[in-house]
Amino acid sequence: TQLLEQSPQFLSIQEGENLTVYCNSSSVFSSLQWYRQEPGEGPVLLVTVVTGGEVKKLKRLTFQFGDARKDSSLHITAAQPGDTGLYLCAGADGGSNYKLTFGKGTLLTVNP
């Protein structure tokens, strides 16, 4: 079973601060996805990274896939209260079934 460890588990910051959350595994993934989940809702896909070393930007969010495709990070610049939510990473095993394994998530609170 492929496991994804996310850190930190909880993060509470003030509006305008920068932050980085991490997603680590001992397994290699064919691709890795980041989702954001708000209370009472299902996760919403933010980005998919496929190539080792890949960096993708989505406005103030920067996603990086590790060279060995075992880890990933999400950096948020100048966080806003609207960024509050549970950030989940999910790795795909590359098999024919495209099975996604989710981490436990990082619960981010951005205070105004």
Place this chain on the structure above:
Amino acid sequence: EAGVAQSPRYKIIEKRQSVAFWCNPISGHATLYWYQQILGQGPKLLIQFQNNGVVDDSQLPKDRFSAERLKGVDSTLKIQPAKLEDSAVYLCASSLGLTGGEKLFFGSGTQLSVL
């Protein structure tokens, strides 16, 4: 575009009772997933359908959980009998099909409380 629809939104039952959840995926999506999300944890895949066939049900507790996807569209997930540890949010998701980099669309989930 309509999203993934799930019902009911909330369900409270007593242990040993039965419960069923319903999911209507996005039109044209071949793959349908049921996930269980326990408070404080990430979603765990219970079962994955490709059209109306089961692709992966390795983590489905088959002694009490069952799921079907008739005609390759709607799906139901049933628990019989329920246990206290089944309290969780049950998420349904769908995607276009089995290719790399699939984008999953999730419904809002059914929150189950087993007392």
